[in-house]
Amino acid sequence: MTHILESFFKPKTIAVVGASRNITKIGHAALKNILISDYECEVFPVNPNEKEILGLKCYKKITQIPVDLDLVSISVPAKIVPQIMRDCIQKKVKNVIIISSGFSEAGNQELEDELREIIKGSNMRVLGPNVMGYKNAADGLDASFVYGTARKGNLSLISQSGALGIGMIYLANNEFVGISKIIGVGNKIDIDDDDLIDYFAQDPDTNVIGLYIEAVKDGRAFMNSIKRCEKPVLVIKAGRSQAGARATASHTGSMAGSDKIYGAAIKQAGGIRCRDVVELFDMARALAGQPPAQGNRIGIVTNGGGLGILITDACVANGLTVPKLSKKTYNKIDKILPDIVKPNNPVDILGDAGFYRYEAATRALLEDPNIDGIIIASVHGGYARPQEFTGAILKMIRERKLHEEFKKPILATWVGGKEFEDLVWDLKSAGVPIYPSSWRLARSMMALYLEGERLKREKKKVR
Amino acid sequence: MTHILESFFKPKTIAVVGASRNITKIGHAALKNILISDYECEVFPVNPNEKEILGLKCYKKITQIPVDLDLVSISVPAKIVPQIMRDCIQKKVKNVIIISSGFSEAGNQELEDELREIIKGSNMRVLGPNVMGYKNAADGLDASFVYGTARKGNLSLISQSGALGIGMIYLANNEFVGISKIIGVGNKIDIDDDDLIDYFAQDPDTNVIGLYIEAVKDGRAFMNSIKRCEKPVLVIKAGRSQAGARATASHTGSMAGSDKIYGAAIKQAGGIRCRDVVELFDMARALAGQPPAQGNRIGIVTNGGGLGILITDACVANGLTVPKLSKKTYNKIDKILPDIVKPNNPVDILGDAGFYRYEAATRALLEDPNIDGIIIASVHGGYARPQEFTGAILKMIRERKLHEEFKKPILATWVGGKEFEDLVWDLKSAGVPIYPSSWRLARSMMALYLEGERLKREKKKVR
Numbered sequence: 038m039t040h041i042l043e044s045f046f047k048p049k050t051i052a053v054v055g056a057s058r059n060i061t062k063i064g065h066a067a068l069k070n071i072l073i074s075d076y077e078c079e080v081f082p083v084n085p086n087e088k089e090i091l092g093l094k095c096y097k098k099i100t101q102i103p104v105d106l107d108l109v110s111i112s113v114p115a116k117i118v119p120q121i122m123r124d125c126i127q128k129k130v131k132n133v134i135i136i137s138s139g140f141s142e143a144g145n146q147e148l149e150d151e152l153r154e155i156i157k158g159s160n161m162r163v164l165g166p167n168v169m170g171y172k173n174a175a176d177g178l179d180a181s182f183v184y185g186t187a188r189k190g191n192l193s194l195i196s197q198s199g200a201l202g203i204g205m206i207y208l209a210n211n212e213f214v215g216i217s218k219i220i221g222v223g224n225k226i227d228i229d230d231d232d233l234i235d236y237f238a239q240d241p242d243t244n245v246i247g248l249y250i251e252a253v254k255d256g257r258a259f260m261n262s263i264k265r266c267e268k269p270v271l272v273i274k275a276g277r278s279q280a281g282a283r284a285t286a287s288h289t290g291s292m293a294g295s296d297k298i299y300g301a302a303i304k305q306a307g308g309i310r311c312r313d314v315v316e317l318f319d320m321a322r323a324l325a326g327q328p329p330a331q332g333n334r335i336g337i338v339t340n341g342g343g344l345g346i347l348i349t350d351a352c353v354a355n356g357l358t359v360p361k362l363s364k365k366t367y368n369k370i371d372k373i374l375p376d377i378v379k380p381n382n383p384v385d386i387l388g389d390a391g392f393y394r395y396e397a398a399t400r401a402l403l404e405d406p407n408i409d410g411i412i413i414a415s416v417h418g419g420y421a422r423p424q425e426f427t428g429a430i431l432k433m434i435r436e437r438k439l440h441e442e443f444k445k446p447i448l449a450t451w452v453g454g455k456e457f458e459d460l461v462w463d464l465k466s467a468g469v470p471i472y473p474s475s476w477r478l479a480r481s482m483m484a485l486y487l488e489g490e491r492l493k494r495e496k497k498k499v500r
Numbered sequence: 501m502t503h504i505l506e507s508f509f510k511p512k513t514i515a516v517v518g519a520s521r522n523i524t525k526i527g528h529a530a531l532k533n534i535l536i537s538d539y540e541c542e543v544f545p546v547n548p549n550e551k552e553i554l555g556l557k558c559y560k561k562i563t564q565i566p567v568d569l570d571l572v573s574i575s576v577p578a579k580i581v582p583q584i585m586r587d588c589i590q591k592k593v594k595n596v597i598i599i600s601s602g603f604s605e606a607g608n609q610e611l612e613d614e615l616r617e618i619i620k621g622s623n624m625r626v627l628g629p630n631v632m633g634y635k636n637a638a639d640g641l642d643a644s645f646v647y648g649t650a651r652k653g654n655l656s657l658i659s660q661s662g663a664l665g666i667g668m669i670y671l672a673n674n675e676f677v678g679i680s681k682i683i684g685v686g687n688k689i690d691i692d693d694d695d696l697i698d699y700f701a702q703d704p705d706t707n708v709i710g711l712y713i714e715a716v717k718d719g720r721a722f723m724n725s726i727k728r729c730e731k732p733v734l735v736i737k738a739g740r741s742q743a744g745a746r747a748t749a750s751h752t753g754s755m756a757g758s759d760k761i762y763g764a765a766i767k768q769a770g771g772i773r774c775r776d777v778v779e780l781f782d783m784a785r786a787l788a789g790q791p792p793a794q795g796n797r798i799g800i801v802t803n804g805g806g807l808g809i810l811i812t813d814a815c816v817a818n819g820l821t822v823p824k825l826s827k828k829t830y831n832k833i834d835k836i837l838p839d840i841v842k843p844n845n846p847v848d849i850l851g852d853a854g855f856y857r858y859e860a861a862t863r864a865l866l867e868d869p870n871i872d873g874i875i876i877a878s879v880h881g882g883y884a885r886p887q888e889f890t891g892a893i894l895k896m897i898r899e900r901k902l903h904e905e906f907k908k909p910i911l912a913t914w915v916g917g918k919e920f921e922d923l924v925w926d927l928k929s930a931g932v933p934i935y936p937s938s939w940r941l942a943r944s945m946m947a948l949y950l951e952g953e954r955l956k957r958e959k960k961k962v963r
Binding site: 139143183196197198199200201203204205206207208209210211249251273275276277278279280281283284285287312313314315316340341342343344345346347349350351352353354358359360361377379381382383385388416417418451452453454455456457473474475476 | 602606646659660661662663664666667668669670671672673674712714736738739740741742743744746747748750775776777778779803804805806807808809810812813814815816817821822823824840842844845846848851879880881914915916917918919920936937938939
């Protein structure tokens, strides 16, 4: 069955109410973004004072548009929005995005209640008010008023904060994290986080879901949607502290609620909580690019003993273990190491390690049934050869048979400077998450472990 | 009085024992690094099989060198080192660096004990064995065998791990953190962490001290040196977890000791503990570039409400507070904001904020006696103007009078992509620490607060 929001994210006909020739107006950007999209649909500007905008015939009212409308985007002053919404109801519009602000977030609760009254009893779905809209990168449609193109991928993002949502697009591009959809939810008079989680849960273009929330309207519905979702759900819940909660009240007018209760509920529902935006992308990269870990036992390969210890500490602090090597793995690795060092976990392959030692040690850990996830680390000790480090990782990743047989995540980290930068891009673009700090690395491995645990519970339920 | 290690870090005469014409040998790199240094001194290669190396006359034994020696660098096989050390004693050498490895770290405890016996009773100071040496960037001398030039600055680093120490140089360059000295301590048969902390405490070229340690030999001496030191001391103590401690034992043969006891002792001595290498540089940048905070009350200026909340949460989680604005400050900021928003802390200056709103809000917080430190944030909401954000910060920093009058630290953060990168460099090179995550930002502000507290205690002691 087609999900009810399918026509919202993939409309065949769109009207833009408030479309403008004035390039400084939001209504201009909202129209232009649809037109420059790599997406086929019919577009109808609506503005009572214009005959033509950006080469398109302009309509005075949406009721005059000669076709059924899948989506209407509204960016007119707040006080006019109720009338437009009545027109939408009359025209039997399927979906609406109210970009306009000036409602409850600005103290105008009554005006927002009026919108609620208007849509009551209809089947029309409404996003907003006070939203940026959405960018559907998977299909190429930009139904937002903000500038910027997301790299296509399989992370779908829901943000209660418009600006932060948009900032995340640029950050995502920079981190080689591909986006499927990114959407702002604003004041949520109708379409809520749980509706979107349900949609993304069945969306074949979405593998990982990320949320920035300040408050949810219906806690039970929200948690249940996470529980139902068979994909990893990453949650930034802002307003953890008292001062933070005070700030959410003034930002979106929402009550942050008890942080402890939120934390416990998200965890119980199977969501993974992230500390900030950077951590969300760190974890999303890991979940999108690597298989989940089947357990918490981590094997570490490093060309620097000190770095290995720091990674070990960070892993243990995040609920992972770094077990001793089995006799079999010990013997395999012992053969490739110089006499002056014996294998341990972390496996110290020494500062002069090249491609072969990295590759052979990683392979031994992949084959070890007592290891669930692998971390490969390089510190530039003056004579390190970063390309041999990344080359070995890429070889392991590309050896499909090995990867399919063992299904273990591989994450990487480095300590060094510019000479690593291009190589870091190589790894990121190949889907190998690489992190510049032991802590970020360990947190992301933890996310892979938590996702593995969630899937195990999922399986049990099915039985 | 001149510190005893002055001739160690600023030698006028240096002999390199094990100097080699073979470019793959450590003894070649050790000699070459001194020769390419921007530093004036006499250099004497020592190698019984050569007459000339890199254009310098080569000596068979150090006892044949016709001048007194401030420093001897040794990179010959471990078993020959005792004889060289006896020659050093006979020649009344002031300082020695034993680069050679193959001692206690490789299980050869007896050979290391023999070195201890040889130097017992002499005034000769010895670094190592099993070290990289040091790079004295402040004076331009490179007395290490590893490749790479540190940017000159005022952070001095002590690392028990050679490779990590070197990796930190490259990382430091990339993060615009200037280095005064960086030194490996290796097996510590003589010169220990506390000797170096004491030296850096009186070194006019050092403002901040950073350590990577796995274990200390004399805990009391170590803690006392931190207590005596009137400069901030940042400590990475590796081997926190059991698995990490096991790894330190196999890395440098040292016992990690109880992490809790270390943690409490470092705190009591006034040191600041860092979680990993990235955090050390984050905090070092803050301490080197900004005045300490006189209290924990933080004011936040942001063009995105969501980002402001995340920063607030991270601040509170790290012992800082984000108090409400005073009436006076409220009124100042109210004047510059559009009517649709009222000032709070975090101060949300809205997505379209330009130079003026950033500057005026920051100035109001600088002037507020209830605010001890300031965070300025920008999220690229599609229409943000990153240059106006960084421009306002640079103006505040460069307005010397303002800065000198209020002595408050300013840190910055952003959410966005490539369009911020050049601007981030501008800020970093101007000494304004800017961080890509709320957490790293808050941790660094915490370090400035802890340093402010330490200085207050210091002052009380003097009274």
